[in-house]
Amino acid sequence: MATPKADLVKLAETDVKKRFSARAIWPGLVPESPLRANYAFRSGALGGLTDSGKAALTGKLGVKRVFDLRSPDERTRMPDPVIDGVENTWIQSTSPDSKPDLNTFVAGEGEAGYEVMYLEVIEIYAESWKAILEHVRDRPRDPFLVHSGRDRTGIFGGLLLALAGASEDAVATDWQLSRIGTEPVRAMLLEFARKGTDAYGEDQPGFYNLVSLRKSCWLAFVKAVEKQYGGFEGFVTGKLGFSQDDLATIKKNLTSP
Template sequence: MVKTYCMCKEFWGKLFTSGKSPEPASQIAMEPQYNIPKLVATDIRTQIPNDIVDNVMSRPPFVAIPGVVNARDISEHASGSSQSPVRPGFAYRSGALEKVSPEGRVFLIRQLGISVIFDLRHQGERMQSPSPDIEGVQTVWAPYTCTPVPVDPRDFAHGDEGASGYAKMYLEIMKVSAPIFQKVFEHIRDAPREPFLFHCSAGKDRSGVLAALILCLAGSPREAIIHDYTLTRIGMEAHRPSLTKILQFHTGSGAGPESIGMLQLCNVRANAMVGFLPAIENSFEGGVEGYLRSHLGFNQRDLDIMRANLKVPTFN
């Protein structure tokens, strides 16, 4: 069986920029500051202490929607960055919403101003875990263009931390999810005053692909896109026990390509986005803009409007 690692106190101390464990809240004037790059690089088999997860997820860009995991604003402005071209309070991402509490529904509407939710899941997932009916909020869904090519764990075992496997899988997502992606970008173009949220199941892969496309269109730097993606490692900590059980079931005690690939598939690595971003450029003439034109049917004027709306809304 795959060993579930229990990290020592010294390791977690290194996750603080100060190199020290945080003092109790009553003894400090400021919240502890964490080394986020090291934190998000934590192997999925390793638990991140609950107090650290709770603290990080209580701050922007994360938003605490009761009953919803991995929810956050995709704008880096939400966390105080002045480098993000995307305005805060417009585009949110998360995991599935079927367990959203009554308080969470109110939060979505009153605190975030969400008017539209885009469900990126396939029909089978929606039947198994139906989207909640939230009064005053429209849920938008569209079927896949075709049945996705099955994921082969061996594609993630090529010595590049799964980068090539993720590039292949994420390009497939761009193909099969084109109808719902088109609806999201239409919303960005046509409704700049209406904040929206998009989600898949865990808020990792399909949501990660869509977030990357939006951020690329807006002109976000590569580092910001990768950072947004890797924050999912913290956001999905609540799912970690389930993921490790799946991992143990599929890998057993083996060390072959399938076992190695499953580990990379369950992890959240920067290399996934490092491999995916150039794959977009190599697969579509004009990169993200080329994809939006050739596969989603937008023209240059549409792209210019969407880019402007992601930064500063244009009201007619």
């Protein structure tokens, strides 16, 4: 039985400093989505995938292709598993991810920092976004999975939902649900963020906003995409170079069996 949306949103808004048990609600974690079922998946890194996990990936989920959005260093530390029948795709970003400037996350709920950070991500991973959307356009019968961590896959998940016609609120809520999915590795992610920003501690100004997932930050990013590219569709046709016919096919393949 699906967990009511209001309960999911409340849980997703849990303070990142607090623990909660996500496992109990995972079977009912069914967010609002116009995407067709069992085609597009996202996850954290797959380096620790067990044999039973591999079997579930290829059997129950039917995944045919995996897109890795991680950096070379991340891939070296935790290589992608080799899975029979699954094609692994990795395209190096045009430049390394910049170190987040915590000063840009101090004001408000960190909207300005997220705007800068996420605009950079969609720019430097443009070739990866393009490859995944080409897969959607050309291989609608081959389920795929995109993985890295919280932000890169969260951004791409938002892009897919927007192209599929989800409401702005539904897209923002789906992005916030990463707070639930990442709870088992919350402490590790906090430490990763601390080291990645050279923060002296979790109480450094801006750090708390950086590691939280607040709807206002996603909406600030969406407004920035609208201003710079004319929205997600403008990003796909302008920056990524897809035609209007391509876009129509991608939308159809995301929503129709």
